Amino acid sequence: MSYAIKNIRNICLLGHGGNGKTSLAESILFMTGATDRLGRVADGTTVSDFDSEEIRRKISIADSAMFCEYGGVKINIIDTPGYFDFAGEVAQALRVADAGIVVCSAKDGLNVGAEKAWKALTEAKKPRAIFISRSDEENANYDRAFSSLREKFGVSVCPMVAPIVENEKITGLIEIATRKAYQFDAKGKRGEIPVPESMQAELSKLYNTLAEGIAETSEELMDKYFGGEAFTQAEMSAALGEGLRDGSICPVFCGSALTFLGVSLLLDAIVSYFPTPHEGADPVNEAGPSAAVIYKTVSDQYGKFSLFKVVSGKITNDMTLINPRTGTSEKIGHIYVMQGKKNIEVNEISCGDLGAVSKLSDTKTGDTLCAASLNKALPGISYAAPCYAMAIAPKTKGQEDKIAMGLSRLSEEDLTFTYTNNAETHQLVISGAGDIHLDTLCSKLRNKFGVDVVLSPARVPYREKIRGKVKVQGRHKKQSGGHGQFGDVWIEFEPQSETEDLVFAESVFGGAVPKNFFPAVEKGLRESIQKGVLAGYPVVFLKATLVDGSYHPVDSSEMAFKTAASLAYKAGLPKANPVILEPIASLKVTIPDAYMGDIMSDLSKRRGNPMGMSAHDGMQIVEAEVPMAEMGSYAIDLRSMTQGRGSFTFAFVRYEETPAMIQQKIIEEAKALASGDED
C-alpha cells in the first residue's frame, strides 16, 4: 500500500458543472478495477458524490478523494464541484493536486466553467490537461469543442487524439503520438485497428503539428525532427511531460464516461508523462522530516477526518506532529486512504501520497502538521470572501442554539461561510458564496442537526440623525403620596459632525440642576439614542446640551433625572428635522468588457454612484458607491448578468441620508415589524 514517489500521480478534475467530472472519475475507478460496479450520478450511486445533499441534488458539492492503480501507478483523483458556489473546494483540491484535468463536454466545448478552471490552474501554476467528454451524445461535436478551446486558450492546447467518425458517431480514436487507431469495448478495453485510409492525410498533419511542438522542447529533438528521424516513445513522453509541466502544452483527450471511449488513453498519459509529486509545481521532499498539509476536513456522524497530502517524509499511525499555527501537538492515531466515503485504514502514507487522519483536535483545512524539528507552516489555502448574506432563523422558536451548534460543526468542513450574531438587528446572519451554497447549508442543518431553518433578507443597519436645533423641556413629576419623584431638564439638541454617536455637554447656570444629577441625565440620553424617533434605529451624530432645569430637595433622584432626560429626547428629536441614514458601501466589480453596459445600467437602478473604471488582466474593474440596502441579491444578480464571469468585493464606507421616498418605506417596514414583534 506504500508507493514510491515516481509511482504516484495526484490529479484533480475540474470544470463546468454537469460536464462529466464525477462520471469520468467513476468510470476510471471501474475500468481500473478499483470498484466492481459502475455507479451513476442520476442514481446517486457514484463513489464521488456520496453525500446525501449530492445524491439529492445530483451535483457535486464537495471535493472527494479517490484512487486507483493503473500500470503500477497509484492515481489519486480529487473530484471537485463545478458549481461556482463551491469554488472553495476547487481551491482546496488545487492545493495538493500536481495536475488538473479540465473536463468539458463535446456538446458545449468552451464554457465559463472551463475558463475558470483554466484560470485557477494557471494561477496555481499547475499543469493543465483537457478531457472532452460526453462525446457519445447526440449533439456532440468534438471538432467544434476542440476549436472553441484552442481559440480561447491558444496554441498550447494540443490534440492527443483524433476521433474516427462514422455516421456522425465516434467509433474509435487515433492516438496521434503513436499513429495507432483503437476501438474500445464495453469495458473500455482497447483493440488496435488499422488507421482508416480517409484519415491518413489528416493524421499526418496532426502528427507533424505535435512533432513540431515536441521538437521545440530541446535542440537534440529539433535536430532529429529536421533530420527526418522519428521520435521514440520515451522521447515523446519526456517532451510532453516537460511541456505539460511548464504550461507550453495542454494535452487534449476525447472520450466518454458512459462508453469508456478514450479513457484508457487518458490513463496512459497520466502514467507516462503527468508529473509525479516530485515534479509538481511544489515538489515534495522525501528525505525531509514528516510534514503534511490538510486540504480538506470532513465532519460527519462518524467523526472528523482531515484529508492531507504528505509533502515531506512520511506519515505513520504512531506519530505526534506539531501544528505550527496553533503551536499544539496532534496525536496521529488512525490513518486512512479515502475511496469516496469509504476510508481504508493503513499504517503509513508515503511521501507525495494522499491520506486522511481522524480525530485531530485543533487542526483545520489549510493547516500544516509536521515534525517538531520542522515546525514551519506551509502555505495554506485562500478562499474568496463570502459575498452573499441572509438572516437565518429556526422555523420553530427556541431552536437558536441548535442552529449555532450546527453551524459551528459545519464550519469545520467549510471555511467559505461565516456567521455572526448581529446584536443591532437581532438577527443571525450567515454569509456564503451564493444561494445554492446557503441552501445546502440549510439542508445540512436539517438533515444532520435536526433543525429546520428559514432564510430571509438580512436587515439593513440603518441609523437616524437630526438636522435641526431644538431646545425642549423634559419634566418628570410624581408627587402623589409616598416618596415622590421629581426631575426637570431643559436640553438643547443639535447635530454634530463628529464620529461619536452622542456628545453630551452642560451649561447649567447657578445650580439649577445639581452637578451630581448630570451623569443621570447623560445616561438617560445614551439609553434613549438606541432607539430613534422615526423607525427605531440608533441615533448618531447628536449633540445634547443640558442648559437648565429644576430640582426638588427631597423628591429628586438619579432615576427621576434619567426619566426627565428621556422625556426631553422624545419631545425634542421629532422637532429637530430627523432623517434616516443608510449605509453606503464601496463596490468593486470585475467583469469582462462585454458586460460593461449591463453592469452600469444595473448599478444605476441600484442607486449606485460610479467612481471610476480601469482595465486589468483583460478584465474591466468598475468602482462605485452603492447603498447596502440595494445589494442584498447582488451576488446572484451579477452571476446571472455575466454567466458567472463577474466577481465583486464590497465594504462599508459611511452613512448617508436616505432619499425621502425610501425613508418612507423604511419607516413603514419598521412599523410593520414592530407590530409583528408584539404578537
Ligand SMILES: Nc1nc2c(ncn2[C@@H]2O[C@H](COP(=O)(O)OP(=O)(O)O)[C@@H](O)[C@H]2O)c(=O)[nH]1
Ligand atoms: N452520455 C453521457 N452522459 C454523461 C457522460 N458523462 C456524464 N454524463 C451525464 O452527465 C450528467 C452530469 O455528469 P456529472 O458526472 O455529474 O458531471 P459533473 O458535474 O462534471 O461532475 C450526468 O447525468 C451524467 O450521467 C458521458 O460521457 N456520456
Ligand SMILES: [Mg+2]
Ligand atoms: Mg460532479
